[in-house]
Amino acid sequence: MPGGSTPQKFDVIVVGAGPAGSAAAYLLAKKGFKVLVIERGRGAGSKELYGGRVYAAPLREVWPELDKEAPIHRWVRKERISVVNGETVATIEYTASKPVSFTAYLPELAGWMAKKAEEAGALLVDEVRVDEIIVENGKIVGVRSGDDRVYADVVIDAEGANRLLLEKLGMVERASPENLAVGVKEVIKIGGKNIEERFGLEPGEGLAWVLVGVTSGAPGGGFIYTFKDTVSLGVVVHLRGAIKAIESGAFTDHVYKLVEGLRIHPYFRKLWADGDIVEYGAHLTIEGGLSFMPKKLVAPGFVIIGDAAGLLLNTGYTIRGVDFAVYSGKLAAEAVEEAFNKGGPTEENLKVYEEKLRDSFVYKELVKHRGIEKVMKDPDFFTKYPAMLTLTLGKLFEGEYEEPTILEALLSSAREAGVPLLSSLLKLLWVVRRL
Amino acid sequence: MNGEAKAGGQEVKMMKLDDLLQRNVYDVDEEPHIVVDYSKCDKCPTKPCVYLCPAGCYTLVGGRILFSYEGCVECGTCRVICPMDAITWNFPKSGRGIYFRFT
Ligand SMILES: Cc1cc2nc3c(=O)[nH]c(=O)nc-3n(C[C@H](O)[C@H](O)[C@H](O)COP(=O)(O)OP(=O)(O)OC[C@H]3O[C@@H](n4cnc5c(N)ncnc54)[C@H](O)[C@@H]3O)c2cc1C
Ligand code: SF4
Ligand code: SF4
Numbered sequence: 001m002p003g004g005s006t007p008q009k010f011d012v013i014v015v016g017a018g019p020a021g022s023a024a025a026y027l028l029a030k031k032g033f034k035v036l037v038i039e040r041g042r043g044a045g046s047k048e049l050y051g052g053r054v055y056a057a058p059l060r061e062v063w064p065e066l067d068k069e070a071p072i073h074r075w076v077r078k079e080r081i082s083v084v085n086g087e088t089v090a091t092i093e094y095t096a097s098k099p100v101s102f103t104a105y106l107p108e109l110a111g112w113m114a115k116k117a118e119e120a121g122a123l124l125v126d127e128v129r130v131d132e133i134i135v136e137n138g139k140i141v142g143v144r145s146g147d148d149r150v151y152a153d154v155v156i157d158a159e160g161a162n163r164l165l166l167e168k169l170g171m172v173e174r175a176s177p178e179n180l181a182v183g184v185k186e187v188i189k190i191g192g193k194n195i196e197e198r199f200g201l202e203p204g205e206g207l208a209w210v211l212v213g214v215t216s217g218a219p220g221g222g223f224i225y226t227f228k229d230t231v232s233l234g235v236v237v238h239l240r241g242a243i244k245a246i247e248s249g250a251f252t253d254h255v256y257k258l259v260e261g262l263r264i265h266p267y268f269r270k271l272w273a274d275g276d277i278v279e280y281g282a283h284l285t286i287e288g289g290l291s292f293m294p295k296k297l298v299a300p301g302f303v304i305i306g307d308a309a310g311l312l313l314n315t316g317y318t319i320r321g322v323d324f325a326v327y328s329g330k331l332a333a334e335a336v337e338e339a340f341n342k343g344g345p346t347e348e349n350l351k352v353y354e355e356k357l358r359d360s361f362v363y364k365e366l367v368k369h370r371g372i373e374k375v376m377k378d379p380d381f382f383t384k385y386p387a388m389l390t391l392t393l394g395k396l397f398e399g400e401y402e403e404p405t406i407l408e409a410l411l412s413s414a415r416e417a418g419v420p421l422l423s424s425l426l427k428l429l430w431v432v433r434r435l
Numbered sequence: 436m437n438g439e440a441k442a443g444g445q446e447v448k449m450m451k452l453d454d455l456l457q458r459n460v461y462d463v464d465e466e467p468h469i470v471v472d473y474s475k476c477d478k479c480p481t482k483p484c485v486y487l488c489p490a491g492c493y494t495l496v497g498g499r500i501l502f503s504y505e506g507c508v509e510c511g512t513c514r515v516i517c518p519m520d521a522i523t524w525n526f527p528k529s530g531r532g533i534y535f536r537f538t
Contacts, residue, residue: 042530049538127530162511260449282489
C-alpha cells in the first residue's frame with residue numbers, strides 16, 4: 001500500500017490490472033484524475049491466462065498506437081474449425097482478406113496496458129491483494145488489504161471472473177458452476193519457422209483454431225493459437241456440464257488429460273512435434289455473459305467492468321473478452337468523468353455507465369447472441385452431433401466399393417451416434433434461428 | 436506401438452501432471468491460501484475436485500481427500516464446484532503463487 005509521501009486518498013481506485021482495469025485507469029489518469037491501480041500479482045499480467053486472440057478495433061479506440069507499440073505476436077489470417085471424433089477430424093478453413101485480430105500473450109499485453117496507465121500518471125501498486133471493498137453509510141469509499149485502508153471517491157471493480165470481492169459485497173451471488181467454465185492450456189515452443197511451415201502461414205501471420213469433440217462428453221471445446229514462436233493448445237469445459245458428466249460416469253479422467261489427449265492426438269501432434277512445453281495453466285471463464293452479469297453495475301462510488309461485469313461473449317467459434325473488457329473500461333472512464341462534472345459519483349450520476357454500455361456494441365452483441373448459451377451447455381452439441389458429422393463424412397469418403405447417398409449416410413450415422421432425428425432437427429432449427 | 440514410441444520426435448505418451456507443472460514458475464507461500472475441511476469431503480458423493488482441479492491438488496488417498504496447495508494455478512475451479520462448501524478459498528497474498536509468462 002502506498003505510504004509516506006503518497007496521499008492515502010485518491011480520486012479513483014481500480015482493483016485489478018487486467019485489460020479492463022488498465023484501460024479505465026489509463027483514460028482517467030490521462031484526464032488528470034489521481035488514480036491508484038491495485039494488482040495482486042507480481043507485476044501486471046502475471047496472473048493472466050486466456051486463449052490467445054484479441055480483436056483490435058475496440059483497443060485502438062483507447063490506444064491508437066496499439067499496432068505499433070503493443071506486444072502483438074501475429075495477425076490472424078487463418079481461421080479453422082474442426083470437429084473431432086476419435087481419430088477422425090473434419091475441418092473448415094477460412095482465410096481472411098484482411099486481419100482484424102492478433103495473437104498475444106495476455107501477461108505481456110496486460111503488462112503493456114498497465115505500463116500505458118502508469119505513463120499517463122496512474123500509480124500501480126502490485127503484490128497487493130484487495131481483501132474487501134469498504135462501505136460506509138451506504139457508499140463505497142475505498143478498499144482494504146490486510147490492515148491497510150485506502151480511500152477514493154470512486155472504486156472501479158475490475159477483478160475478473162473469480163469475483164471474491166463482489167460476492168463479499170453482496171452484489172452478486174456465490175459463484176455457480178452454471179455460468180462458469182475452466183480453460184486449461186499448454187504452451188509449446190516450436191520456433192517461428194516451424195509455425196509458418198506447419199500451419200501454412202506467412203511470417204507475421206497467425207492462425208486461430210477452434211475444436212469440437214475434445215472434451216470427453218462434457219460441454220466445451222478446444223483451441224489452438226499460434227504465437228511468435230510458440231503454439232498454445234487447450235480446452236474449455238463448462239463446469240456444470242462437467243459435474244453432470246462425472247455423475248453420469250461419462251467423464252472418468254482428470255481434466256488435464258483432455259489437453260494431453262489433444263497434444264498427442266495423431267492428427268494434431270505433428271504440428272508441435274519436437275517442441276518444448278514451456279508452460280501449463282488454467283483460468284476460469286464465463287459461459288453465458290448476461291446471466292453472469294450483476295443486477296446493478298454501479299453503486300454509490302462504485303463501478304463494475306470487464307469480466308467481473310459478465311461482459312464476455314463466447315460464441316463457440318470466437319471468444320471476445322479482452323476487447324469487451326477494454327471497451328467497458330473506456331465507457332466507465334467516460335462515465336466517471338461525467339459524474340464528477342455533474343457534482344460527484346453518486347449512483348444516479350454513475351448510471352450513465354449502464355446507459356453507455358447498453359448503447360454499445362458490447363451489450364448489443366451479448367443480447368444478439370444470447371441463444372448460444374443454450375448450445376454451449378447442451379452436451380449433445382459436443383458429443384452426438386460431432387460424432388454424427390464425422391460418421392457421415394466417413395461413410396461418404398471411406399466406402400471402398402460402394403458409396404451411400406448423402407441421405408443414407410446421414411440416417412445411418414444419426415442412428416449410430418444415438419441422435420433422434422426429429423427432435424434434433426427441431427433443436428437445430430431453434431438454435432439456428434437464434435444464432 | 437509401445438509407450439516409448441515417438442512421432443516426429445514427440446512422445447506419444449501423455450505426460451505426468453507433475454511434470455507439466457514443473458514447467459511453471461511459482462513463488463509458493465509458506466501459508467496455504469486454500470483450506471479444505473476434510474470432514475465434509477468424507478460425505479461428498481462425487482468429489483468433482485479430484486477430476487477438475489487442473490493442477491491435481493486434490494487426490495484420493497485410501498478413499499480420503501488429500502489437498503496440497505503448492506501446484507495450484509489459482510483458477511478458482513474448486514471453489515465453484517465444491518457441493519459441500521468445504522473450501523475456504525483465497526488468492527495467495529503479496530504476489531505469491533503462480534507467475535504466468537506465455538499464457
Ligand atoms: C481459457 C480462456 C480463453 C480465453 N480466450 C480469449 C481469447 O482468445 N480472446 C479474448 O478476447 N478473451 C479470451 N478470454 C477472456 C479474457 O481473458 C477475459 O475476458 C479478460 O481477461 C477479462 O479482462 P478483465 O480485465 O475484466 O479481467 P482479468 O483479465 O481477469 O483481470 C483481473 C485482474 O485483477 C486482479 N485481481 C483479481 N482480484 C484481485 C484482488 N482481490 N486484489 C488485487 N487484484 C486482483 C487479477 O490478478 C487480474 O490481474 C479467455 C479466457 C479464458 C479463461
Ligand atoms: S468437492 Fe468439496 S467436499 Fe467434495 S471432495 Fe472436493 S473439496 Fe471435498
Ligand atoms: S484454484 Fe484451481 S488449481 Fe488451485 S486448487 Fe482450486 S482448482 Fe486446483
